[in-house]
Amino acid sequence: MNQRTSGKVALITGAGKREGLGFEAARQLAELGFRVLLTARSGDSARARAEELRQAGYDVAGDELNVQQPESMAALSARLKKESRVDVLINNAARPPVNGERATCADLVLARESMETILFGTWRVTQCVLPFMLAAPQPRIVNVSSGAGSHLDHKFGLHASATDPSYAIAKCALNALTATFAQELRELRVLVNAVCPGFTATFPGAEGMGARPVKESAEGIVWAATLPDDGPTGGLFRDRVALPW
Numbered sequence: 168m169n170q171r172t173s174g175k176v177a178l179i180t181g182a183g184k185r186e187g188l189g190f191e192a193a194r195q196l197a198e199l200g201f202r203v204l205l206t207a208r209s210g211d212s213a214r215a216r217a218e219e220l221r222q223a224g225y226d227v228a229g230d231e232l233n234v235q236q237p238e239s240m241a242a243l244s245a246r247l248k249k250e251s252r253v254d255v256l257i258n259n260a261a262r263p264p265v266n267g268e269r270a271t272c273a274d275l276v277l278a279r280e281s282m283e284t285i286l287f288g289t290w291r292v293t294q295c296v297l298p299f300m301l302a303a304p305q306p307r308i309v310n311v312s313s314g315a316g317s318h319l320d321h322k323f324g325l326h327a328s329a330t331d332p333s334y335a336i337a338k339c340a341l342n343a344l345t346a347t348f349a350q351e352l353r354e355l356r357v358l359v360n361a362v363c364p365g366f367t368a369t370f371p372g373a374e375g376m377g378a379r380p381v382k383e384s385a386e387g388i389v390w391a392a393t394l395p396d397d398g399p400t401g402g403l404f405r406d407r408v409a410l411p412w
């Protein structure tokens with residue numbers, strides 16, 4: 168249970184799964200004293216996860232948010248008007264990799280879906296939330312990305328394997344979006360970074376494949392969400408270390 172409140176508000180997308188990184192990042196930020204707006208595509212999941220955290224003594228509200236739907240943004244704006252401000256935005260929602268996909272024969276409908284969630288979903292939500300962040304003393308945006316979208320990740324990156332092209336290309340575009348937002352928002356003191364959580368046990372059987380516990384991976388997301396004013400902006404990081412992309 169958290170013993171203190173920071174007066175800060177964090178909004179997280181795609182946090183409806185109990186075993187997911189979004190939910191764990193919500194828990195860790197709540198532990199640090201943040202009020203957390205926990206959102207998910209399913210309103211029921213968002214409210215259930217928020218209730219679990221409230222039962223543990225944290226200040227958390229759950230709301231439906233489908234990042235793919237432009238019409239959801241009006242509801243989000245209306246919701247945010249009830250908060251004093253938003254200090255931290257964590258764009259965590261993503262479409263997972265398509266099993267066995269290869270670029271040469273990929274279904275472009277699914278490829279477009281990945282872009283729509285990972286790239287345009289992040290872009291859309293950031294545009295919507297940003298006006299509520301400008302009054303925050305230390306506004307921070309974290310885009311949960313992946314080494315899969317990096318040229319220089321020798322294990323999971325673009326040159327390491329030919330798997331998951333829709334996911335990898337969308338994450339690469341997300342890294343580019345992060346850099347451009349960071350540049351544009353530098354003067355406004357908004358630090359914008361992408362974070363690769365590392366291979367994480369968020370799905371059945373992942374641990375046996377070498378994935379690490381979700382708690383450990385979420386710490387890198389929380390680090391980027393709580394950077395000091397002289398912290399980095401526009402980069403991709405894993406475990407607090409810059410990852411070239």
Ligand SMILES: NC(=O)c1ccc[n+]([C@@H]2O[C@H](COP(=O)([O-])OP(=O)(O)OC[C@H]3O[C@@H](n4cnc5c(N)ncnc54)[C@H](OP(=O)(O)O)[C@@H]3O)[C@@H](O)[C@H]2O)c1
Binds near residue numbers: 186
């Ligand atoms: N786990 C890893 O090894 C790993 C490695 C590198 C990066 N990542 C990234 O870490 C983040 C979290 O992934 P995860 O492993 O915790 O599991 P995940 O289940 O893939 O988390 C993604 C969440 O996004 C939600 N989502 C999908 N489409 C959405 C939409 N249109 N609107 C709102 N939410 C939507 C999903 O909701 P539903 O439950 O409704 O489908 C799901 O809860 C993702 O960005 C992922 O790409 C994970």
